[in-house]
Amino acid sequence: MRAGQKGHYKNCCFMGHRDAPDGLYPLLRKEVERHILQYGVNRFFVGTYGNFDRMAASVLGEIKARYPHIRFYQMLAYPPEQEWMELPPGCERAVYPKKLARIPEKAAIPVLNRMVVDASDYAIAYVYRVSNGAYQTWKYARLREQRGLLCINNLAEF
Template sequence: MQGKICCFFGHRDAPDTLADDLYTAAEEMVLLEGVTTFLVGGHGNFDFLAAQTVRQLRRVYPHIRLVLVAAYASALRSPRVREGGFDEAFVPDTLAKVPFKAAIVCRNRWMVQQTDFVIAYVIRAEGGAYTAVEYARKKGKKVCLI
């Protein structure tokens, strides 16, 4: 992946009303920070909204890329992924021997390690999104909370 990278983390039950805020935050990453690649996870409504946002942004900024980083190989076979408009979709090699229950946490850590910026929707101090954002902060990543 070339250029700067931004990933998304948020609660799976995120409301659809976040769409405008997500678009604004992602567009600022493109314009102000030079982000060219966006990583999404593919679990729950927040990830769906994030992917939808990047697809909308590509209409204005066709150079940006949308990459699905799946936690499980089975996720790559879903119709939502095949028809999702992703430039790339894969499971990181580092997850090959990770137990099923730990795959999302390990995938989130992998995403943080690859990224320069994080856009997040976290309203509870618990769960995978919260843990990923705290890890990103610990690693010195710039986090934009919406």
């Protein structure tokens, strides 16, 4: 379905440094709520690594009670039997894209990150330094944003 048609999902992903400070939580919560109310986002994709992902999952679990129409999925870079599988409260399910089974384990996270960015209309980021996977994902997402395919809100800029 195309954007604007009945039944269309508006997707949002997250990208951020694994050492994101806990004090970011209120700003992250406000931004997620803004995406729901202002942009009509109704589906979220969350990773499983680091504090930013943990906070995003926690925010979504908390907000889901207020906005029961939203869905969020925990995205897995490795087969479920290799991952710790307790889902965050409110999470629909864990998703392991079958395409990743053919990817070397070392490349699984970057490939998953690109897949999620490609499937998203919006991204909420916390990227403030030029290093690690969060920055590489943000850099890739910026290319999509420059082509009008994605809108990124980087909380590190606030």
